[in-house]
Amino acid sequence: MLINTVLVFLQNILPIFVVISLLFAQQGAKGQFSAQKTVQASNLLRGHQSNQDNSITADLPLIYMLKTIGFGFIIVLLLSYFMAELSQLFLGKGLEIFYSILFSLIYGCIVVSFLCTTEASQEQKQDKTLLDQQTLTQKKQIVSLVILLLVLCVHGSYFSLYVMSLTIQNTEIDTLYSGIVVGVIIGTGICLSIAILLYFILVTLAKKTGRKIVSYFLLLFGVGQLIQGLQLLEQVDIISSNVPLWSTNYLIAENSELGYFLTILFGYEATPSVMELLVYLSAIIVPIFVAKIIVYKQNTTASSMKGTS
Amino acid sequence: MANMIKTSRGLNKLALFISFVLLVIASYNALAERQEFTVILKKHLFYPAEMTIPSNKKIKLVIDNQDDSIEEFDSFSLNREKVLFPKRKSIIYIGPLTPGRYDFFGEYHPSSARGLIIVNGAELITPSDKEADDVN
Incomplete structure (x- = not known):
């Protein structure tokens, strides 16, 4: 029971730790960038400029994050309580439809966050007013919290079901709780280690290659979530599934430790179908293309405004 | 604007x-219209533990959980994951699949709740191929 609890915990709770790590890394990368900018700015401009920059840096306050997690726990409990009824809706397809909507929402919010990051970096380059930048930061803050809440609800509810299934069984109370408690402690330790390691890798990468790299990782995480939603729709025959295009199970098996991690990080699929591949590629390309359009339009507007002044 | x-x-x-x-x-x-197959989950065991389905066709799999506890039908090779609520029937669709052996298990009781779906033609697989499948 202990090993199984750890495995189920890792499978369901690791995505929550990964998304927290990605959101913090996005903030950390921005913090570093702003700090560098502040040093440069303070050398050139007045002293109070640095205070203004610091106020924009506070992307994801910890207190809001903790409140979101608390609120998420309540939704997780409610979801797992009503999950059985939910599964019976739409001729037994209710759960798949509901969760695929939630997975799509996660992806949608991540795309909005990705576009906000692009817009914010453009505004910083064009030295837009502090008010504009603060509005965008607030928008991004809300989107980040919604992403966290959705990931917590979707993945947390599956683990909550597992705990519920254990409590229903007639197992000895000591064995049961030692299995759950020790399993959760070990699982949390592993998840924390992976999340911290991922955070430092991302921050270091952002330092070397530019802070947008974290946004791309977040986008890939979102695409992975979208693919999970798509697989749920394939499972209940709402979307047609085809014969797999290839199998990379001999390279990285999906049920291996690395396979688990890659599946969570960017939706690794050893046996993708045509539909999955098309959705995967377009889910990456479309937001990047839209971001390029936004950058192009902002640059055009800025240059035309300079021309008129 | x-x-x-x-x-x-x-x-x-x-x-x-x-x-x-x-x-x-x-x-x-x-x-x-899909061809229908049924699997029963009783005392954390799947009945039948092995079933044969046609190749390159999508089928409807009805899983009847007769236990008092929740289980999760899971299969990496089939790309399927479905929560099975106690005393309820759940439906998933599988395929189209190429000939081969596709294992599934109950995520909450992986040591006992195990099963295998054989897609037509898989019987011809040699033991060495099977060993290679097991390694993967």
């Missing part, structure tokens, strides 16, 4: 088109 409005209108049209395509695909699949 006018450019922004144009872009949002374009995106709205794209979203409408995608929704329409998805609706057409969904309606087509809903009308299609």
Whole structure:
């Protein structure tokens, strides 16, 4: 029971730790960038400029994050309580439809966050007013919290079901709780280690290659979530599934430790179908293309405004 | 500003088109008839533990959980994951699959709740191939 609890915990709770790590890394990368900018700015401009920059840096306050997690726990409990009824809706397809909507929402919010990051970096380059930048930061803050809440609800509810299934069984109370408690402690330790390691890798990468790299990782995480939603729709025959295009199970098996991690990080699929591949590629390309359009339009507007002044 | 409005209108049209395509695909699949197979989960064991299905065809798999506890049907090779609520029947669709052996298990009781789906033609697989499958 202990090993199984750890495995189920890792499978369901690791995505929550990964998304927290990605959101913090996005903030950390921005913090570093702003700090560098502040040093440069303070050398050139007045002293109070640095205070203004610091106020924009506070992307994801910890207190809001903790409140979101608390609120998420309540939704997780409610979801797992009503999950059985939910599964019976739409001729037994209710759960798949509901969760695929939630997975799509996660992806949608991540795309909005990705576009906000692009817009914010453009505004910083064009030295837009502090008010504009603060509005965008607030928008991004809300989107980040919604992403966290959705990931917590979707993945947390599956683990909550597992705990519920254990409590229903007639197992000895000591064995049961030692299995759950020790399993959760070990699982949390592993998840924390992976999340911290991922955070430092991302921050270091952002330092070397530019802070947008974290946004791309977040986008890939979102695409992975979208693919999970798509697989749920394939499972209940709402979307047609085809014969797999290839199998990379001999390279990285999906049920291996690395396979688990890659599946969570960017939706690794050893046996993708045509539909999955098309959705995967377009889910990456479309937001990047839209971001390029936004950058192009902002640059055009800025240059035309300079021309008129 | 006018450019922004144009872009949002374009995106709205794209979203409408995608929704329409998805609706057409969904309606087509809903009308299609699928061959039905049933698996029973009792005392954390799947009955039958092995079943043969046709190759390159999508089938409907009804899983009847007769236990008092929740279970999760899980299969990496089939790309399927379904919560099975106690005393309820759940439906999933599998395939089309190429000939081979596809294992599944109950995630909450992986040591006892195990099963295998054999897709027609898989019987011809040699023992060495089977060993290679097990390694993967």
